[in-house]
Amino acid sequence: AYWVEGAHERGLQLHAWINPYRITRNGKEELDALPESSPARQHPEWVVEYDGNYYFNPGLPAVQQLVMDGAAEIVRNYDVDGIHFDDYFYPTTDESFDREAYSASGTALALSDWRRETVTKMVRQLYLTVHGANPTAVFGISPQGNMSSDFDTLYADIYTWCGSTGYCDYICPQIYYGFENSTLPYAETVDSWAKLTGDNISLVIGLAAYKSGSEDTYAGHGKNEWLNSSDILSRQRDLTEIYSAGYAFFRYDSLFEPAQSVSVHVNKELENLY
Numbered sequence: 713a714y715w716v717e718g719a720h721e722r723g724l725q726l727h728a729w730i731n732p733y734r735i736t737r738n739g740k741e742e743l744d745a746l747p748e749s750s751p752a753r754q755h756p757e758w759v760v761e762y763d764g765n766y767y768f769n770p771g772l773p774a775v776q777q778l779v780m781d782g783a784a785e786i787v788r789n790y791d792v793d794g795i796h797f798d799d800y801f802y803p804t805t806d807e808s809f810d811r812e813a814y815s816a817s818g819t820a821l822a823l824s825d826w827r828r829e830t831v832t833k834m835v836r837q838l839y840l841t842v843h844g845a846n847p848t849a850v851f852g853i854s855p856q857g858n859m860s861s862d863f864d865t866l867y868a869d870i871y872t873w874c875g876s877t878g879y880c881d882y883i884c885p886q887i888y889y890g891f892e893n894s895t896l897p898y899a900e901t902v903d904s905w906a907k908l909t910g911d912n913i914s915l916v917i918g919l920a921a922y923k924s925g926s927e928d929t930y931a932g933h934g935k936n937e938w939l940n941s942s943d944i945l946s947r948q949r950d951l952t953e954i955y956s957a958g959y960a961f962f963r964y965d966s967l968f969e970p971a972q973s974v975s976v977h978v979n980k981e982l983e984n985l986y
Contacts, residue, residue, distance in 0.1 A: 716791050727794035727852065728786050732779045732834070734800050735759065735766040751778055762804050770802060770827070770867075771813030776834040780841045787845040794850040795842050799886060801831050801866040827867035835879050850881035854918060857887035857901055859908070874909045883913055884960055888920035890944055894932025898948055906955040916958035919948050922966040924981045925974030942980035949985065 719726040735752050736742040743766050746753050752766065758778070760769045768775040783795045802809070807823060819826045835853070842851045855862045855870050862868040873879040885905050889896045902917060909915045923938045924945065931937065938944060945961070952959045961967060970978040 713790060720791070725793035727796040727850075728783075728790075728792050729796045729798060730779075730783065731798045731800045733768045733770055733775070734803070735768060737765060739764045740766075760809055762806065762809055765803075767803055769810055769813055770834070771810040771817065771830050776830070776837065779834060780838050783838055784841050784845045787842055787849050792846075792849065794852060794881075795838070796851075796884075797835075797838075797853045799854055799856045799862075799866065799868070801868050802827060805865055824864070824867065828863070828869045831867050832869045832872055832879070835873060839879055839881075852882040852884055852916070853880045854884040854886055857885045857889060857905075857918070858896060859904065871908065874905075874913055876910070877912045880913060882916055882958075883909055884916040884918050886918040886920075886962070888918065888923065888962070890923070890928060890931060890934050890937040891947070892931070892934030892937045893928070894934060897934075899951060902951060902955065902957075906957065914958065915955065916960055917948070917952050919945055919959055919961050921945060921961040921978075921981075922963060924966065925970075925977030939977075942977055943984040945981050946984040 716726050735746075743752065743759075748754070752759050752768070755774070758768050758772055758775050759766050761767075768778065770776075786792060787795060805824075810827070814823055814826060817826065819829075821829060839851050842849050853868075853873060855868050856866065859870060862870045870883070870885075874883050883905070885901075887896075887898060887901050887905070889898050889901060891898045905917075906915060924942075926938055928935050928938050949959050967978060967982060
């Protein structure tokens, strides 16, 4: 309620950001510290472990309903302007992660197709849930900027979500790459997303403010781009205008409360943005 009131007083929309399946980031102790009322404690059969952390099993209808009920609770009880999904869907491609749910489903689909189908079914139902609870609210998704990773690793069927109505109102791909990134250069990646996104879905480009002044470790020959240039964000923002797209910075403190080691660089970026 505090966040909604504060945002609206300032003329801002507030979209509630959700990670649909992730329960912990710090292992078993975090799971054990949850209250007994937590669905993860009440329904351990919904929980799966991977690499020391715990997730709700995406393949279970009960889990899909839990996510939808949680989103509906927010939209019905608070005057939020939207619900926003982060890019965390399946945490692994390991077949053992949801083997029992896959077997119990009786599907004839291959595992990867079934995973995408179950996630897409949840996305579709959540879209309907949000609009049913508040017709003026919107539903958006922020997938990774890497399309193949979304589709093949996270089992996020961005092609269906972006190419058809009834799955999301806007898509906000995290295109956290510089222009010189060896694998996913910014301009070409934005162009691919713009071509993918249908006319009835708004495109908002996620920009990596947190990389300003830092080495981009996995960018190949472009790893020093964010160190050598202080106008990357402004050039990236300007490019979105060609596609009539919006843009979003991740994240606020990276621009307005930066670490001392990068503050001079970030302030130059801000000057160029203004």
